[in-house]
Amino acid sequence: MPVLELREITKVFPGVRANDRVSFALERGEIVALLGENGAGKSTLMNVVYGLLGPDGGEVLVDGKPVRIRTPRDAIDLGIGMVHQHFMLVEPLTVTENIILGHEPSRFGVIDFATARAKVSELSARYGLKVDPDARVADLSVGMQQRVEILKALYQGARILILDEPTAVLTPQEVRELFAVVRTLVAEGLSVVLITHKLDEVMGVADRVVVMRDGRVVGETTPGQTDQVGLARMMVGRDVVFRVEKAPAKPAEAVLEVRDLVVLDERKLDALKGVSLTVRAGEVVGIAGVDGNGQRELVEAIVGLRRPKSGSISLRDKDITHASPHATIEAGVSHVPEDRHRRGLVLEFDLAENLVLGDQAGPPYASGGVMHTKVIDETARTRVADYDVRTPSIRVLAGALSGGNQQKLVLARELGRNPDLLIAAQPTRGLDVGAIEFVHKRILAERDSGKAVLLVSMELEEIMSLSDRILVMYEGKVAVEFSAGEADAERIGFFMTGGAKHSGSAATAPKSSVAEAGAL
């Protein structure tokens, strides 16, 4: 008898059938991967199970008995725990305080911290989830915070654990550790649902795979019966190119030169501690690293959003160290920002208005302070068609588009400007396989047409598949440089986590960690 069974679950949002008679079963001690593109309905389904959404039809059975789950509290009482993609922790509180939140053991109205701490330590030891119970959550790494979330679910008595895109924020090493923990959990009799759109994870850890597309279950298989290509076909409904085909790079003259750049962060600390790099015309330079190691400050300094403390930035021998964002655009730099909602788009502007942002003040879109609506609209129609932005009209507000289409809109604007240098930060964050393929092809097309491309990404796979040279950033410095052929995920991951620094001896470091500038 399955521990969790869903029968014909249907959930309708205005205009979308997010779940269409979805049936699903989870056996005791099993890891089931729920695979699908963004918007396929995976999270909706699990939010129904966790009581965050009420279904419009169908039923949920726990241990064979029909149940009604109206709130997360109901779910927790039934032994269902969920770890969300965005952690729900109180940062200033300690690990123990966070874990017991809502279920505080108390004596005469006073929280019994001794008991709580002991129980947390016991759970932590039993499942191999090592974490300091007295550490402040704000001081923990993302991987550690995730452990706290899992411990919290276990503390609340979860027998069924739902993990929503758990690896999106982790380094390769942390992913391996997480999967080791997951295996321990199922060995102890728990059951796990893993929501993901990453195929390698599915192949690596799942016992069974349920594939969703457009709100329906389109297939079920096991890692033994298929491979990544087969899974991708089920997920997208067509064949997908994983590694974008690319010709060898033909790097020409240097376009971007950064020398000894020191940049402060918001706390006035050195976020960049003397970074030097060169990007040549016709090559993609990828910057790998765990979030928060200076990548954001580097990009912001180049595009003029942040004032460098020292060092220099030049573009084709023109000094742009202290150039304003406007001057930087004029000089030929395009920037796909890491957060399209915060920096990339004005969501309340329509598509045409968004497509001229950055070029709105001068010809051909304006002269004498007056905007040429006709030219703007014509250009917008062309761009929307060229970049396959799916929209009924250019008058639609940017906020109404899907994430993939919004990113295409940003690309259309930034590439349409015909820049010398393209800086793309997290260009595929949150996009599904089809949109990722599109973005990758466009970036390589820029390279092949002789543009210089600086790519910043947390996704190692993306860095490796697009870059001609790879720089790994750690604590505000370039830790190592690889050329395209010689890097693999393990070696890059080693340097991402400061491996070279902490290992102490060069012998443990993977080979060819020596910088090989421009060795192509």
Added chain:
Amino acid sequence: MSETHEASVIRERMWMKALRTAGVPLLSVVLAMAIGSIIIAASGKDPVAAFGALLTGAFGTPEKWAIGNFKAIGDTISRATPLIFAGLAVAFGFRANLFNIGANGQLLLGSIAAAGLGLALAGLPSLIAVPLILIGAALAGASWAFIPAILKAKVGAHEVITTMMFSWIGLYLTSWIIAGPLADKTVSSQTPMLPEQVWLPTLDKFLPALLRVPVRAHLGFVIAVALAFLVWWILKRTTLGYSVRAVGYNPLAAQNGGISIGITTVYALCISGALAGLAGASEVLGVQHRMFDEVSAGSGFGFTGIAVALLAKNHPIAVIFAAILFGALSAGSSMMQLVANVPDKIVTIIQALIIFFVGAETIINWLIKRRQKLALEQKGATDVE
């Protein structure tokens, strides 16, 4: 998809949008009137008679077509005129996400500039003097917004604090000027009467055949309406308006697109101040023909302008209608007191209720948006990250 179908879909959507946008302000007005009626009834008066009198005071009666109506409507329009300017001023600021709560101070600076220039330029012909005075008043208003704008742009000092403080400085500065350099020799707390050639003529001077009686409505109304369309055009069709809206909606994206948040802030707040200054000048040149000491008189058009902008949802054209509504309430209130014996302060209550309901709508919208956002996040679209 065919072009015509697309166009018709868009047109339909724009209508829906306009309806939805206008719906809540209209509903707010109706609700405010309804509650006003309850209050009137509770105090033992007849609400129907009261509102009847109010309407008569604001627009005249059907029987007395012509003379009385023109006077009443003229009165409404005259009272709406400074509110259009002030409403535009506050709305323009809001479009850049700036709350110019001190518009009243800029308005007073505009008034005193108009009074001073009106006396100084007495010898010039109207066609030269009046535009010069208006420009001077606009500059005076803009200058009063300039320092708060610079403070905001350079050190991030919040404009609500600084414009408010400047509003008080403006109040007492103008009071001193009226008591000292520009004092009327005979009567205190006012400037001397301006020479007639710098007055903004009343509308009956232009349309003697149609308006056979003198009305209070003056040329300032025509200027205000024209300015509303100009402001709309600036916001929609100029690079300045684009920058103002971009900074207002999403300063980070605007900055990323090379727009300077600081410079845009300075422009937006100064234009807002200039519009407020014109409100003052229009009152001085069109109605008072001198400036009274606001410390004692206290008309507070700048503050009512905030209410007008809120009701109009910062749309320049809608400002005209919101201002006329407030003008009508104000013009009709004395007739209401006279005929139905309902204190004219009830109108202040109704104005406050309108703002309350419009404000409540923002809260309701915010809640709806939040719900939609939550639903979207849970739709399985992990798009947010």
